[in-house]
Amino acid sequence: MTNRILTPDALEAALRAIGAERYHNLHPFHRALHDGKLNKGQVQAWALNRYYYQASIPAKDASLLARLPTTELRREWRRRLEDHDGTQPGTGGVARWLKLTDGLGLDRAYVESLEGLLPGTRFAVEAYVQFVRERSILEAIASSLTELFSPTIISERVAGMLGNYDFITEETLAYFKPRLTQAPQDSAFALAYVREHARTPEQQAAVLNALKFKCNVLWSMLDALDYAYVVPARIPPGAFRPDTQA
Numbered sequence: 001m002t003n004r005i006l007t008p009d010a011l012e013a014a015l016r017a018i019g020a021e022r023y024h025n026l027h028p029f030h031r032a033l034h035d036g037k038l039n040k041g042q043v044q045a046w047a048l049n050r051y052y053y054q055a056s057i058p059a060k061d062a063s064l065l066a067r068l069p070t071t072e073l074r075r076e077w078r079r080r081l082e083d084h085d086g087t088q089p090g091t092g093g094v095a096r097w098l099k100l101t102d103g104l105g106l107d108r109a110y111v112e113s114l115e116g117l118l119p120g121t122r123f124a125v126e127a128y129v130q131f132v133r134e135r136s137i138l139e140a141i142a143s144s145l146t147e148l149f150s151p152t153i154i155s156e157r158v159a160g161m162l163g164n165y166d167f168i169t170e171e172t173l174a175y176f177k178p179r180l181t182q183a184p185q186d187s188a189f190a191l192a193y194v195r196e197h198a199r200t201p202e203q204q205a206a207v208l209n210a211l212k213f214k215c216n217v218l219w220s221m222l223d224a225l226d227y228a229y230v231v232p233a234r235i236p237p238g239a240f241r242p243d244t245q246a
């Protein structure tokens with residue numbers, strides 16, 4: 001990084017360039033998932049592992065919420081908690097993700113137990129939660145900016161999976177529809193915050209690094225799935241084995 005201060009527009013362009021180069025839509029496992037190249041067991045493994053990410057998002061948002069200094073910021077961030085945890089049992093993103101794992105024929109208690117999780121998933125998700133807990137508020141908010149890029153991948157995923165797998169229905173993919181409006185709202189707020197508050201070269205470098213870090217979290221979750229479940233599959237001891245659960 002240079003020591004020059006970027007204008008807010010230049011900072012935003014640099015953030016978008018990171019997404020264009022590093023977002024997980026480019027990962028081979030996602031390409032295979034969306035193009036219908038995976039079998040049901042591999043799709044189950046993706047949904048089961050990604051459950052841990054979904055279930056951890058409200059915990060990371062709650063830890064940030066507790067540190068936010070103003071009513072306005074807390075009110076904004078509280079909405080994310082409600083999006084994921086819902087306002088009553090059976091509502092919210094985590095519950096909707098379980099509809100996806102149900103629809104794929106996975107046992108709910110097994111998914112929620114996290115017993116079948118890949119070690120790589122666990123480490124990546126925990127690194128994200130810890131990053132948000134320990135870094136500055138600016139870096140924590142910047143690390144959510146991968147959501148700038150998620151509506152595109154979600155649209156691709158829904159169309160690709162519905163078209164390519166006979167075991168996938170609109171109902172099983174119901175998780176994603178609300179995200180198409182929630183994610184732009186979340187990322188617009190986070191982007192405006194970062195544009196306004198990342199003023200020094202050091203803060204701007206920290207923001208760019210936070211987004212790279214987050215892209216790495218998402219990428220390594222897919223690396224773990226690719227290594228374990230795509231031929232030659234190398235499933236770690238104790239992790240989900242499609243043949244025993246489907």
Ligand SMILES: O=C(O)c1cc(C(=O)O)c2c(n1)C(=O)C(=O)c1cc(C(=O)O)[nH]c1-2
Nearest residue numbers: 057093143144145146147150153154179218
């Ligand atoms: O389907 C996806 O590819 C995808 C990506 C991301 C992301 O980029 O972090 C999120 C989500 N989905 C998502 O559903 C979600 O709730 C979410 C919350 C966050 C976050 O960092 O706070 N990212 C994402």
